[in-house]
Amino acid sequence: MNCSSRGHHHGHFLQTKAGKPSLLKRQIQHRLHDKTQGYKAHSHHTGDNMTSHSTPRSWWDQFRTGTISLTYCKGCQTEDFPVTSVCRNCRARDLKLVQRDHATLVALTTLHTTPVAPFKDAVPFDLCTFSFSSGARMTLPACPNLKIRLTLGTLYRLTPCADHGALPHHVSVHEVDGSVR
Amino acid sequence: MKQVPVVITGVGETTIGKHYGKTTLELTFEAAEKALTDAECDWNDIDGLIVTQPLVGAFPRHALAVAENLGISSQLRYAEAIPMGGSSSLLGLINADRAIKMEDCSRVLIVAADTPRTGQSRQESVKHFAEQRHPDWEQPIGMLNASAYALLASEYLSRYKLGSEELLHLPLMLRRHAMRTSTAAYRDKLSISDALESRVVSSPLRLVECSPINDGAGALVVTSNKYVSAKAVRLAGHGFATDYDSYVFKGSELEAPWRAYSEASKREGLSVADCDFAMIYDSYSIALALQLEAIGISRPGQAAKDARAGRFDIDGDLPINPHGGLLSHGHCGGASGMHHLVELVKQLRGQADNQVPIVGGTALYQAEGGILSANTSAFLQLV
Numbered sequence: 001m002n003c004s005s006r007g008h009h010h011g012h013f014l015q016t017k018a019g020k021p022s023l024l025k026r027q028i029q030h031r032l033h034d035k036t037q038g039y040k041a042h043s044h045h046t047g048d049n050m051t052s053h054s055t056p057r058s059w060w061d062q063f064r065t066g067t068i069s070l071t072y073c074k075g076c077q078t079e080d081f082p083v084t085s086v087c088r089n090c091r092a093r094d095l096k097l098v099q100r101d102h103a104t105l106v107a108l109t110t111l112h113t114t115p116v117a118p119f120k121d122a123v124p125f126d127l128c129t130f131s132f133s134s135g136a137r138m139t140l141p142a143c144p145n146l147k148i149r150l151t152l153g154t155l156y157r158l159t160p161c162a163d164h165g166a167l168p169h170h171v172s173v174h175e176v177d178g179s180v181r
Numbered sequence: 182m183k184q185v186p187v188v189i190t191g192v193g194e195t196t197i198g199k200h201y202g203k204t205t206l207e208l209t210f211e212a213a214e215k216a217l218t219d220a221e222c223d224w225n226d227i228d229g230l231i232v233t234q235p236l237v238g239a240f241p242r243h244a245l246a247v248a249e250n251l252g253i254s255s256q257l258r259y260a261e262a263i264p265m266g267g268s269s270s271l272l273g274l275i276n277a278d279r280a281i282k283m284e285d286c287s288r289v290l291i292v293a294a295d296t297p298r299t300g301q302s303r304q305e306s307v308k309h310f311a312e313q314r315h316p317d318w319e320q321p322i323g324m325l326n327a328s329a330y331a332l333l334a335s336e337y338l339s340r341y342k343l344g345s346e347e348l349l350h351l352p353l354m355l356r357r358h359a360m361r362t363s364t365a366a367y368r369d370k371l372s373i374s375d376a377l378e379s380r381v382v383s384s385p386l387r388l389v390e391c392s393p394i395n396d397g398a399g400a401l402v403v404t405s406n407k408y409v410s411a412k413a414v415r416l417a418g419h420g421f422a423t424d425y426d427s428y429v430f431k432g433s434e435l436e437a438p439w440r441a442y443s444e445a446s447k448r449e450g451l452s453v454a455d456c457d458f459a460m461i462y463d464s465y466s467i468a469l470a471l472q473l474e475a476i477g478i479s480r481p482g483q484a485a486k487d488a489r490a491g492r493f494d495i496d497g498d499l500p501i502n503p504h505g506g507l508l509s510h511g512h513c514g515g516a517s518g519m520h521h522l523v524e525l526v527k528q529l530r531g532q533a534d535n536q537v538p539i540v541g542g543t544a545l546y547q548a549e550g551g552i553l554s555a556n557t558s559a560f561l562q563l564v
Contacts, residue, residue, distance in 0.1 A: 082318045107332040108335050109334075109386075112384070114325055115307050127323070127332065129332050131433065139428070141322050168321065169321060
């Protein structure tokens with residue numbers, strides 16, 4: 001699943017030289033810890049590319065295991081993102097994650113500078129906003145080792161990557177026919 | 182509710198830039214004292230206090246901490262701090278208007294002050310804003326405020342098939358205004374070649390398209406008009422609207438600025454056509470472009486073209502941000518947006534450096550906080 005050869009030690013970039021880590025660092029650290037430790041006990045696939053959880057924790061756990069998903073509401077048949085535990089359209093609670101990995105690139109920025117760790121060691125990197133056929137949108141960093149030029153308006157198949165480097169989560173993109181652009 | 186006419190009777194502001202050695206509370210006091218003097222009233226007359234939440238020198242119950250430092254705690258009948266980013270100052274005015282109309286208080290002091298330029302490093306300010314991004318979906322991917330606006334700009338430029346240099350005409354227009362405004366922090370001439378040489382922060386946005394962080398403060402005194410002298414300014418309709426908080430929850434359309442404007446417009450039947458000028462919150466070039474187009478001042482995709490054609494200049498058909506806006510007058514962190522209001526009042530009174538011809542005595546202020554998240558619109562009018 002990893003698309004680069006970065007080290008797998010997941011905590012090193014969060015260490016501070018001195019003093020208490022910033023709030024942002026602590027939040028990222030907590031989230032990574034949950035994903036690598038606690039979440040696995042609650043995560044389970046149904047085998048038909050759906051899970052019974054629709055929470056940010058479940059979504060990131062799915063992402064780490066190679067699946068990009070949207071929230072699907074059984075009540076109103078709406079697919080949505082970001083993931084919520086209550087449907088934003090009909091307020092139903094009967095939500096599931098459903099795998100969806102084809103989306104069109106609608107916005108792109110290359111971030112050239114940031115003071116925020118661990119990302120300050122990853123610049124420049126691309127943030128991409130993708131639009132799914134349902135209208136749901138998702139913003140993720142592009143794989144730093146991507147060999148292609150991202151093009152707005154292009155339909156891509158997205159593959160999650162969860163390296164433990166300066167860019168902890170990102171996606172690799174491929175043309176819908178399977179070939180990397 | 183009994184309808185008591187409410188007006189702004191005093192404005193005050195500090196200079197914008199570096200205030201070495203001064204705290205946010207000191208700037209709060211300076212701006213407030215000037216506003217009280219302008220309103221021809223005294224500290225003892227204030228029975229309501231509204232403040233914005235600063236990046237530097239914030240207290241957990243900021244309004245109460247400011248009140249105790251100003252020595253007005255025991256006389257207050259209303260106090261609050263508003264953490265709505267760039268909309269905070271205008272929402273403060275709207276809340277003051279409500280408080281006075283409900284006869285909760287008779288004179289409200291609204292103060293916005295911050296010292297992010299000298300009180301902390303620029304990197305700390307950027308981190309502070311980054312920590313306001315969504316904890317589940319934006320912070321884990323390294324999203325910054327600048328990146329969120331850059332993504333809006335990317336989609337906008339792609340939709341209208343515009344080059345990345347197009348939006349530069351908005352900061353150029355604002356710099357022309359700032360060059361004629363003594364309180365503006367950035368008054369050097371800015372050419373298109375200068376702007377093109379400006380470094381890219383988060384593509385397509387360059388540094389000149391991102392508002393520079395500064396120290397500064399501004400204040401208003403708002404009261405019922407039984408205390409009023411000449412040149413008072415009243416709120417003539419306001420509206421608020423939101424579609425999302427975080428960029429990642431934004432849909433494909435941006436509608437909330439229009440809804441806020443429409444609500445403000447229908448209160449008293451005013452529109453942009455009635456205005457001598459407009460103040461539009463301009464934290465980024467794209468924020469200004471999207472609001473100008475959302476509320477119908479410019480046609481879709483045409484805001485920068487209108488700026489280049491001089492439509493928003495002082496002799497144009499609708500001057501925008503004649504003090505230079507956040508992009509050239511300066512962005513005072515948690516106090517940003519207050520200087521738009523102070524400038525608006527000074528313009529309507531005919532007291533501004535870069536004075537717009539005042540004909541009808543009406544102006545629009547369209548503000549936004551977050552990533553075009555908290556949209557607030559108001560018409561203000563000479564009494």
